[in-house]
Amino acid sequence: MSITSEELNYLIWRYLQESGKEVSALALQEESRVLEFEEKFGEHIPVGTLVNFIQKGILYTESELMVRYDGEVTPVDKEHCLKDFTLVQALEVDRERYPEIAPEGRFALESEVKPEDKDDKRTEPAPSATGENSNFIKTLQEKLKFPMSSNSQWNPQENSLIALGGQDSAVKIAKLAMDSQDWKILELFSCQHPPALSATADTTTNSVTCLQWSPSGQSLLSGVENGELRLWSKDGKLQNILNLHRSPIITLKWNQDGTHILSGDLDNVVIVWNAGTGTPLQHFEIKEPDSVETLGVVVEWIGLDKFVIPGPQGAILVCEMGKNRPLGKLIGHTKTLTEFEYNASNNMLLSASDDLTVRVWRSGSINSLNCFYGHSQSITSAFWINDDNIITSSIDGSVRVYSHSLHTLMALSMVDGVPIFCGSISPDKKKFAIGKQDGGVTIYDIEKLIKVLDAVRSLQEPIPIPIMGDYQYDGDHNSVAAISWCYDSNQLSISYSLDDTTAISLG
Known part of the structure; x- marks a missing residue:
């Protein structure tokens, strides 16, 4: 199962139109081929398809957590199942199951920040652009x-x-x-x-x-x-x-x-x-x-x-x-x-x-x-x-x-x-x-x-x-x-x- 970027753009465009965000929809229309998909598949795709797919994806991600690697079902926590599944919970589950691969060696970019350095980067104070002689400001004189x-x-x-x-x-x-x-x-x-x-x-x-x-x-x-x-x-x-x-x-x-x-x-x-x-x-x-x-x-x-x-x-x-x-x-x-x-x-x-x-x-x-x-x-x-x-x-x-x-x-x-x-x-x-x-x-x-x-x-x-x-x-x-x-x-x-x-x- 797969979905192309153009198909995803079309679903987002449909969502923007359905929710009344016409200016945003027009912007996406200018940058993509959504009108071609509208002519071919518009009548076959029901209202709310993007939201429906995302909700099913969240449910599938939560369901994955209940199945072990060997196919055995883990004990069900009834209290957990009674709670509403959210997008944030699904992202946390996905991150635990498939941790991000850090770029190393020839795949690492010069601008990439190493994971262990991220916290330090966020708290690093803003550098000074004034330099060592920050107190010296040249007084300019009139010439003519x-x-x-x-x-x-x-x-x-x-x-x-x-x-x-x-x-x-x-x-x-x-x-x-x-x-x-x-x-x-x-x-x-x-x-x-x-x-x-x-x-x-x-x-x-x-x-x-x-x-x-x-x-x-x-x-x-x-x-x-x-x-x-x-x-x-x-x-x-x-x-x-x-x-x-x-x-x-x-x-x-x-x-x-x-x-x-x-x-x-x-x-x-x-x-x-x-x-x-x-x-x-x-x-x-x-x-x-x-x-x-x-x-x-x-x-x-x-x-x-x-x-x-x-x-x-x-x-x-x-x-x-x-x-x-x-x-x-x-x-x-x-x-x-x-x-x-x-x-x-x-x-x-x-x-x-x-x-x-x-x-x-x-x-x-x-x-x-x-x-x-x-x-x-x-x-x-x-x-x-x-x-x-x-x-x-x-x-x-x-x-x-x-x-x-x-x-x-x-x-x-x-x-x-x-x-x-x-x-x-x-x-x-x-x-x-x-x-x-x-x-x-x-x-x-x-x-x-x-x-x-x-x-x-x-x-x-x-x-x-x-x-x-x-x-x-x-x-x-x-x-x-x-x-x-x-x-x-x-x-x-x-x-x-x-x-x-x-x-x-x-x-």
């Missing part, structure tokens, strides 16, 4: 100040170029001299959007709300309050004007080869542009009935021609260039979407939402692979560290590192109750910077943390995240608005809500 800007972006290919977006409708591109101890601005290019009436207020400030360099670093895209987009060369020359949005731009994203652009505004309008000609190719206007709430503040490419955008009620819409309707939607989040990041290495999408959860989505599946809880307030950043680990920050003052393969929290840092307004991971994925409400910036040593996590097989509790350096703001009542890393991962810029932008160095 720039005029006040709400956001800043380093060029992804040249360390000496940085773009700054201000409240005066202008984008500044600064070319720096960074060789000496004292940094200097060698050239400053001004890229001016025309002053215009703001779409949200009766003013003509028309602040720069978004900046994004192209992957090659040759072009800079800027968006302002009235919805206008402008494309500039790296030396400040106007290349194109993209004018179709009618409300403040809140997100911009180039695709991997720099041929197309995604832009999103405050009214939930997303537009796909041809970066070379400035022509709008697709227009998505996602409206939720009786609601003026922003559905999300992020968009993301998941390939050269596929992308995801926010949808109603926390849904993630999967779209493709050339098709005016979404290919499908990912259901799981329930509120405004705040973070997307696609990992091309493992083909997985990371998302965060104001429902205080972080989810991981696998390519080809409509159900999330992971759903991480823990944050008690809005999530302000979420990034892939590698193909397994994810790092997040939140206004609740915590930084968390999760493992998607282990489905668990691996590391945790609390910032003394100070809200974290933004977070940014370095291009080399070895450092993570957070900007706080009090104006300070803390930089975590992710490289050291990952080495510790790789050295242990399991954790009893999350370990602390080692701190590499700290920058203390000397002003009052001023919070960090944005952080941007330099291409070499050794410098970063800090934009403040009410003060000049600061550049600091880790060197």
Whole structure:
């Protein structure tokens, strides 16, 4: 007598459908061949078959205990027979009768824990990631100040170029001299959007709300309050004007080869542009009935021609260039979407939402692979560290590192109750910077943390995240608005809500 894995999958699928767990049944249906079995055998398999088989299996296991190896029936304990047989009792009987064979020699895996070591492994305290010099935290010093800007972006290919977006409708591109101890601005290019009436207020400030360099670093895209987009060369020359949005731009994203652009505004309008000609190719206007709430503040490419955008009620819409309707939607989040990041290495999408959860989505599946809880307030950043680990920050003052393969929290840092307004991971994925409400910036040593996590097989509790350096703001009542890393991962810029932008160095 035998049963195949596909037959077992079908029985589980039937059980899920019969018990009303339609979402779980759909997930299993996507990953197996249950529909083929349904066509062939569905009418011949009665309701409740899986539960019936399991109950018979429990009874058979208990019956085995009453028969000796030579076929003789053991004395019957009437009191035992009057008790209900349970699954736990059956598993204990099976373990006694057929003890687990420990892998040895060439059959043993490096990651296998020997049976005699298991108890010690469970009680082993979490290792420290801070190392011997845990009390030493480097104090980072200011290298240069720039005029006040709400956001800043380093060029992804040249360390000496940085773009700054201000409240005066202008984008500044600064070319720096960074060789000496004292940094200097060698050239400053001004890229001016025309002053215009703001779409949200009766003013003509028309602040720069978004900046994004192209992957090659040759072009800079800027968006302002009235919805206008402008494309500039790296030396400040106007290349194109993209004018179709009618409300403040809140997100911009180039695709991997720099041929197309995604832009999103405050009214939930997303537009796909041809970066070379400035022509709008697709227009998505996602409206939720009786609601003026922003559905999300992020968009993301998941390939050269596929992308995801926010949808109603926390849904993630999967779209493709050339098709005016979404290919499908990912259901799981329930509120405004705040973070997307696609990992091309493992083909997985990371998302965060104001429902205080972080989810991981696998390519080809409509159900999330992971759903991480823990944050008690809005999530302000979420990034892939590698193909397994994810790092997040939140206004609740915590930084968390999760493992998607282990489905668990691996590391945790609390910032003394100070809200974290933004977070940014370095291009080399070895450092993570957070900007706080009090104006300070803390930089975590992710490289050291990952080495510790790789050295242990399991954790009893999350370990602390080692701190590499700290920058203390000397002003009052001023919070960090944005952080941007330099291409070499050794410098970063800090934009403040009410003060000049600061550049600091880790060197």
